Amino acid sequence: MVRHFLKDDDITAVEQAEILRRALELKKSPYSVRPFEGPKTVALIFDKTSTRTRVSFAVGVADLGGAPLIIDSQSSQMGGKESVADTARVLGRQVAQIVWRTYAHSGLEEMAKHAGVPVINSLSDDYHPCQILADLLTTLEHKGKLAGLKIAYIGDAANNMANSYLIGCALAGMHVSVAGPAGYQPDHRIVARAELIARTQGGSIEVFGEPLGAIANADVVVTDTWISMGQESEKAKRIADFAGYTIDADLMSRAKSDAIFMHCLPAYRGYEVSAEVLDGLQSVIWDEAENRLHAQKALMAWLAEQA
Numbered sequence: 426m427v428r429h430f431l432k433d434d435d436i437t438a439v440e441q442a443e444i445l446r447r448a449l450e451l452k453k454s455p456y457s458v459r460p461f462e463g464p465k466t467v468a469l470i471f472d473k474t475s476t477r478t479r480v481s482f483a484v485g486v487a488d489l490g491g492a493p494l495i496i497d498s499q500s501s502q503m504g505g506k507e508s509v510a511d512t513a514r515v516l517g518r519q520v521a522q523i524v525w526r527t528y529a530h531s532g533l534e535e536m537a538k539h540a541g542v543p544v545i546n547s548l549s550d551d552y553h554p555c556q557i558l559a560d561l562l563t564t565l566e567h568k569g570k571l572a573g574l575k576i577a578y579i580g581d582a583a584n585n586m587a588n589s590y591l592i593g594c595a596l597a598g599m600h601v602s603v604a605g606p607a608g609y610q611p612d613h614r615i616v617a618r619a620e621l622i623a624r625t626q627g628g629s630i631e632v633f634g635e636p637l638g639a640i641a642n643a644d645v646v647v648t649d650t651w652i653s654m655g656q657e658s659e660k661a662k663r664i665a666d667f668a669g670y671t672i673d674a675d676l677m678s679r680a681k682s683d684a685i686f687m688h689c690l691p692a693y694r695g696y697e698v699s700a701e702v703l704d705g706l707q708s709v710i711w712d713e714a715e716n717r718l719h720a721q722k723a724l725m726a727w728l729a730e731q732a
């Protein structure tokens with residue numbers, strides 16, 4: 426059966442560990458695995474802007490022996506002119522995999538239903554699961570393990586990154602604590618799903634309405650922009666609502682002294698994180714950005730084998 430990666434728990438804990446193990450191998454031997462030899466083509470569709478995702482998937486497909494085809498949806502028939510289902514049927518006849526960055530998550534489900542080839546979510550309004558694979562890989566490299574570590578996410582706890590940290594890090598057996606102000610807390614269905622996974626994997630989930638409780642004793646500290654793509658009109662309100670949520674040196678000092686800091690990027694210095702923390706000694710953001718490449722290569726190679 427064709428497998429897809431639309432959300433963090435579309436793979437099991439064992440499969441997640443296997444993909445991370447293969448990512449470490451691919452990082453050492455970048456051209457050793459060639460599932461797209463031919464070259465086979467992989468479609469990379471963007472409804473939203475991107476730097477890291479565009480580059481890491483394009484380089485990753487080429488490293489795996491294939492040809493990346495970048496499609497900016499504004500310049501294609503997708504959206505208003507042609508349905509997702511018909512687009513999926515056309516692409517599925519010609520490409521090996523489809524990678525899509527979009528708004529509504531339901532579009533990805535529709536694409537997966539009709540494509541007949543693996544579909545990868547490279548960010549939707551609800552999840553950013555490829556970023557979590559890269560963050561787990563980076564944590565594994567810096568801490569030597571995942572299960573049992575505490576990860577604290579401080580900021581917009583209702584956005585795609587928060588959802589993916591809750592689900593994906595629970596799958597890895599981590600203790601996940603998130604903090605967001607009123608109106609920016611995770612959906613109770615996401616928390617319930619994450620709690621169920623945490624119970625089976627030995628981790629735990631905590632949700633706070635202030636940053637101090639969440640960050641206490643954390644091994645890994647993460648945040649994300651307060652204004653996600655599509656929310657630009659709410660900028661002024663959001664900046665006011667997130668007062669007190671900036672991860673600065675004082676807040677960072679409440680985590681473990683050897684805690685690492687990560688951010689999916691792009692980052693807004695002085696808002697969700699101070700320049701001192703983002704550019705400081707505990708920050709591993711450039712390893713994290715590079716690891717998008719290695720993690721996604723392992724994911725694509727793994728998906729290619731499942732069909």
Ligand code: CP
Pocket residue numbers: 474475476477478479548556689690691
């Ligand atoms: N972190 C991330 O997905 O970056 P881009 O928006 O630049 O792809």
Ligand code: NVA
Pocket residue numbers: 548553584585586649650652653654689690691
């Ligand atoms: N939450 C952010 C992540 C960007 C990589 C957004 O959706 O814009």
